[in-house]
Amino acid sequence: QANVQTARINLGYAYVTSPITGRAGQQQVTEGALVGQGSATLLTTVSQLDPLYVNFTIGVNQLNELQTAAEQGDIQLTAPNKTTVTITLPDGTPYAEPGTVDFSAPTVDPATGSVTLRALLPNPKFRLLPGTYVTLRLALGERHNAFLIPQAAVQRDITGTYVLVVGKDGKVAHRNVTTNGTQGVDWIVTAGLTAGDSVIVSGLQRMQIGGQAKTEPWQPPASTAKLTGAAAAAAKAADGK
Known part of the structure; x- marks a missing residue:
């Protein structure tokens, strides 16, 4: 039994077990080559794919x-272990599997x-490959008191960024706004x-400050809905939490 056990141990030296599950790359040595003489020999590289x-x-x-x-209460940050990420592939296709942040360096x-x-x-x-x-x-996190506005509604002049809104009295008004980046096309x-402001998205060329305007719900460009008469399409400002 001792001889059998010794033979099994010696046979085990003929196998190299990967410490991780993955896919092996190109072999670095050929069969029959002498390895491990005084230092470790790289046989192949195993890449973890999933x-x-x-x-x-x-x-910073x-x-x-x-x-x-966050200290001012404008943003509620997510917990470090619950921060999610989504990715887009090089060809512009969204990747279906979301991920989570599991490490953040303590230094800059x-x-x-x-x-x-x-x-x-x-x-x-295995849609993604290393590299x-x-x-x-x-x-x-979530930003409080923020709104998503179609890009077509945002205008600029020498005073800064502004939009045109339709007030409760049906009159067009100029409203200076502050933007902080984009999300998608907004x-x-x-x-x-x-919340509740009617922001004019189309028909801006026909609008005059103080003039009367009738609003219709705005539809994205892909929609087949068409504006009629002198109505201006307006998007309701909604809380962007």
Whole structure:
């Protein structure tokens, strides 16, 4: 029995077991080659494909702005272990599996002024491969008192950014607004609007400040709905939580 056990142990030395589950890359040595003479020999590289890690960075200035907004009550940040990410593939196709942030570096890279983060992303169909560059969207929290406004509604002049709204009296008014980036095809408006405001999206060329306007619900460009008469399409400002 001792000889059998010794033989099994020696036979086990002929097998190399990967410490992780994944896909092996190109072999670095050929069958029959002598390996392990005084130092470790690289046989191959095993890449873990499911799940995958996505490494990315975020500017320290952006983090400071988020923290300041959270202290002022404008933003409610998500818990570190519940921050979600979604990615878009290089061809513009949305990736179906969302991920979560599982690591954030405790220091800032002085060369780039950014912090390194890492997301854990399911990859059950092996759609993604290590080394692929993707576009990542990070959901860090919810912004309070913010509104999504179609880009066509936002105008600019020498005084800044503004929109035209229709008041309760049916008259067109000029309203200065503050924008903070975009989400999809919409501007994120953080100041200047209140819930329920009717923002004019189309027919802007025919509008005059103080003039009367009749509004109709606005439809995205893909819609087949058409405006009739002198009506202006308006989008209701809704809380952008």
